[in-house]
Amino acid sequence: MLAFLVRRVLIMVPTLIAISIITFVIIQLPPGDYLSSYIAELESQGESVDPARIAALRAQYGLDLSATEQYLVWAGGLLQGDLGFSFEYQQPVTEVVGDRLFLTVVLNAATILFIWAVAFPIGVYSATHQYSWGDYGLTLLGFIGLATPNFLLALVLLYLGNVWFGTSIGGMMDPAYIDQPWSTDKVLSVLEHLWVPVLVIGTSGTAGMIRRLRANMLDELHKPYVVTARAKGLGPMRRLVKYPLRTALNPFVADIGNLLPQVVSGSAIVSMVLSLPTTGPMLIAALQSQDMYLAGSFLIFLAMLTVVGMFLSDLALAWLDPRIRLGAGTSR
Amino acid sequence: MIPAGPAATPPLLQLRSVRIGFDLPEGQLIAVRDVSFSVPRGGVVALVGESSSGKTVVSQSIMGLLPRRARILGGEILFADPDTPGTVVDIARLPAEGRRIRRLRGRRISIIFQEPMTSLSTLHTVGNQVREAVEVHRLATGRQAEELARDMLHRTGFPDPARAYRAYPFELSGGLRQRAMIAMALVCRPALLIADEPTTALDVTVQARILKLLRDLQSEFGMAMLMITHDLGVVASVADEAVVMFRGEIMESGAIDDIYRRPGHPYLKALMAAVPRFNMGRDERLVPLREIGPAGGRLLAPRDEDPAAGPPAGDPDPVVLRVDRVCMSYAARRGGRVTALDDVSFDVFRGECLGIVGESGCGKTTLARIIMRAHEPESGVVRYAADRESSGPVEALARFRREVQFVFQDPFGSLNPRMTVFDIVSEPLVIHGIGDHASRRAMVGELMQAVGLDIRHLTRYPHSFSGGQRQRIAIARALALRPRLLVCDEPVSALDVSIQAQILNLLRDLRGALDLTYIFISHNLAVVDYLADRIAVLCAGRLVELAPRDVLFARPVHPYTRALLSAVPEPDPDRPLDFGALADARQSIPSEWPMPFRTDDRHRPGLVDVGDGHLVRAAHAP
Known part of the structure; x- marks a missing residue:
């Protein structure tokens, strides 16, 4: 079990490195950088741009370095918890993001x-x-x-919330608490607002999960080992819980890894509609304005979430299933 | 039919005119009709039949385990529990999930199944599953239940019950899994044990040991046993009485001696005649329920009459295929390597049938694959005689593929379900670009006749054929290129006895008609004996003995061959398995063989000729 754990953790290291490289390549992919789109914007407004100032800015932001050097600087910063600098907001990314990462996780x-x-x-x-x-x-x-689009459901709920309760149920908390330090009231307010996005984002995932669980259970219900349990004299309920349900749990747990990216990407559009302070809307904006470190931080964060989710589901699987724990296939 | 005891005590189990039907979308199907028999206290009754004879449905009805679609339409299943004398329960009347039937299940009547791997839960330890039976019936709890479970694991032959208690089923071998299953069934000391094909999935030496265990425990606990099987050999060795079923009806029942010596019903007679036995005369034929007459046609004429591809006249070399010092191993999951084949050498002569016998994991399928050139051996070579006549390796392989064909074990998996029979049988011709459409059609027609199938069925798909018919389609496909050598890997082990006889006879007739050479691989000694001229015995990847058929059976030399021969149950009540002399598991482990046979790191004996072409792997002639 320990060896499995160590191996599993070690596999995560190259995975994360590969993800960081791919992320960096993606945020570098659009032609130009933040400054060139900044210049274009200034020029379109008829303002002149001083080439010397641009060059100074380039040097300041490290945009004149080669791509490899930029990557190393960025990745080195990530390791120390420094997410880089947001050009658009003229602030360190950490401050721009604020509670968003945490609220996304919640x-x-x-x-x-x-x-x-x-x-x-x-x-x-x-x-x-x-x-x-x-x-x-x-x-x-x-x-x-499964068939209802998330954003549609969100709009319907917004409308109904307004009509029935007379309040706006958008956002993750009451506007009064935004940018306030955390307090009991703020937590309560978050909980009060949480159910709408959870319901909206969770519907399709729930529907899919029901179908999968039903299929898994149907496969297991008539397996010979269930008949054996019946032949032993076990009652229906005890039999169901101990055998087929237990076996059907495995794909359920293995699904965490699948579920996470699905839920995260599903929440981006819903967050726009419901104006939730999660990472989705800000990521889209950052990608549009080529605010590369901000976009990169979000992408890395989402990737981390998936990798960690997979890790947790593997751990749970190994704990649940002795075949994985003990390396099935080898008979003594 | 059954010697009646004192009138006061009814038999332990009595079925009276039981009818069972299945509710299917197309209407009701009667699976069991008017079945009546009884199991006396402490007796062993065998319920014999081929697949879909209804024998398993009967066993399910006794346990109240019928599938949801099945219903008992009439009759009584009377169970007279010796623990509560004077009361008789009609199981047919009890609701399937009711409290009363649950009190019987697992406690007074237990069952073990064919496939011990799938019948045990992989996610729970053996101990957990064995003690559960005790706890469900509130016979004991806590440490006491654990003690009972361990004790039963000990009695069922686990050398280390404490370790077995903690083990998961997938950590055990097939034989041990079945022992765990038996422990689970017997831990409550039932009055009746139903064994549904308990040894069908096991190797023959393991089967013999499990049968011995069942027989021992049965007499030790004084319980009755209802043995459900298709194997007439197992019946003869274990049971006191037999009930023969066919298509849901009882054909015949009675004491073993009567049944075997004086079979009355034509079905039973036919079944007896279809089972291959040892020491059958060379010209003696099996009699299948329905004989198919092969017809060798014009196009299927032996190759030697074919001027284009025939071998040069007066070719002196009788060896068709030479397997020379072939070794093969696979990477094991936990490092190291598992030896699949070690120093295997033999020749196959033109026109003979070489049988290869071995138990699961002995390397026979690996060997077949290497012969087929699906795998490269690690060392050693397989030489096909005609290779020398080819101009280069590519031509040699193309010719090899034409002249050596394969028949697989599983007739369901080896035919593409999306191709018609015509496409399947003619595909080899298309691949090798032989003939035009018209000649292929003529050839396929002849092939169908040769294997006794109706030409009108050529446009059908495989799913509309039975297992035996599919295997015949597979044989027709293998014959399409008019091969010289046919490699058959367990071609009949998935088939019923009567169908098996049909296929064996077909293979035998085709060999004469088409001048074929066979390599016939099987785990079933009697089947190999029926077809083969010479028999090679494989054990743990080593060829331990190779001898002409009669010599091998008359004078087996190697300890493994002897163990194998003594473990085969024969369908003859005069020669039941000698459980007392049964070899233990050591006979299958090369490093445990006595000298001069021992094979380990220090001893690597080669093959020694002991006369008459009888080869044995030993350091010197024993």
Whole structure:
């Protein structure tokens, strides 16, 4: 188990290095840099640009270095927790981002918990009551959830929130708390606002998860080892929980890694619609204005989230499944 | 039919006119009709039948384990529990998930299944699953339950019960898994054990040991056993009485001696005649339920009459294929290498059938793949005689591919389900660019006749054929290029006995008609014996003995060959398995063989000729 853990952690190192290189290449890909788009903007407004000043700025931001050197400076900064400097905001990236990273994590974690909490019982019910009215009804609901675009659902909820409660339910908290230090009231306000984006982002994931869990359970329900349990005299409920449910858990846990990027990318558009202070909208803006360090920080962060999520799901799998833990396939 | 005991005590289990139907979308299918038999206390009854005879459905109905679509339409299943004398329960009337049937299941009636790997949960330890049976029925809890489980693991032959208790099923070998399954079934000391094909998935030496274990425990606990099997050899060795089923009905039942010596029903007679036995005369034929007559046509005429591709006249070399010192190993998961083949050498002569026998993991499939040139051996060579006549390696391989063909074990996996039979059989001709459309059509027609299939079925897809018919399609495909050498890797092990006889006879007839040479690989000694002229025995990647068929059976020399021969149950009540003399597992481990056979780091014996072309792997002639 320890060897597995060490190996698994070591694999993450080259993965992260590769991700940082790819991220850097992506943010360098558009022709020009932040200054050239800045100049173009100034010129379009009819202002003259002093070449000497531009050159000075270039040197100041390190844009005159070669791509490799720029990467090394940036990656070295990342290791020390320095995310670089945002050209657009004229502030260090860390300050620009503020609570956004944290709020993104909160939102996505809440969404995943929501998906599990809803999908699990429904999936099990659908599988054990295959082809019953309940199964058909829940399946229909799931398909509707799968087919509804997130942003549409967000708009509908915004409208209903306004009509029924008379308040704006956009954002992650009451506007009064924005940029305020954290307090109990602020946390409560976040919780109050959280359910709308969680519901919006989680719907399609829940629907997909229900389908997968139902299929997994149906595969397991008639396996010989379940018949064995029945032949032992186990009652239906105990049998279900101990055997097929336990086996069906594995793909469920393995799905965390899949779920994360899906949820994160799904939340970008919803965040625009609901004006959530998460990373999505700011990432899009940063990519448009070629604010490379800001964009790079977001991309790296999202990649880290996925890699860590995968790591956690692998750990959970190894804990759940002795075949992975003990290296199945070798018989003693 | 069954000697009645004192009138006061009814038999332990009695089935009376049981009818079971399946509700299918196309209507009701009666799977079992009017089945009546009984199992006396402490007796062993075998329920014999081929696939889809309804024998498993009967066993499920006794446990109340019928699939959801199945229903008991009539009859009684009476269980008279010796623990509660005087009461008789009709299991057919109990609701499938009710409390009363659950109190019987696993406690008074237990079952073990064919496939011990899938019948045990991989995610729970053996100990957990064994003690669960005790705890469910509240016979014991905590440490006491653990003690009971360990004790039962000990009785079922685990050398280290404490370790087995903590092990997961996938850490055990197939035989040990089945022992764990038996421990789980017996831990509550049931009055009746149902064994549903308990040894079918196991090697023959392992099978013999499991049968012995079942027999020992059965008499030790005084429990009754209902053995469900298709293997008439197993029945003869284990059971007191037999019930023969065919298509959901009982054909015949009675004591073993009567059944085997005086089979009354035509089906049973036919079944007996279809099972290959040892020491059959050379010209004695198996009699399948339906014989197919092969017809060698004009196009299928032996190659030697073909002036274009025939060998030069008066070719003196009788060797078709030479396997010379072939070694092969695979990387093991935890470092190191696993030896698959070690120093395997033999010749295959023109027109003979060389049988290769071995248990699972002995390297026989690896050997077949190397012969087919699907793998390169690590060292050693496989030489095909005609290679010398070819101008270069590319031409030699093309010719090899034409002249050496393969028949696989699984007739379901080896035919592409999206191709029609015509496309499947004619594909080799297309690949090698032989003939035009018309001649291919004529050839395919002859091939279909040769394997006894209807030409009108050429436009059908494989799924509309039975297993035996599919295997015949596979044989027709293998014959399309008029090969010289046919490599058959377990071609009948997925088939029922009566179908197996059909295919074996077909292979035998084709060999004479088309002048073929066979390499016939199987785990079943009797099957190999029926077809082969010479038999090679493989064990742990080593060829341990190679001898003409009669010599091998009359005078086996190698300890492994002897163990193998003594473990085969014969369908003859006069010669049951000698459980007392049963060899232990050491006979399959080369480093445990006695001198001069021992093979380990210090001893590497080669093949020694002991006369009559009888080769044995030993340091010197024993």
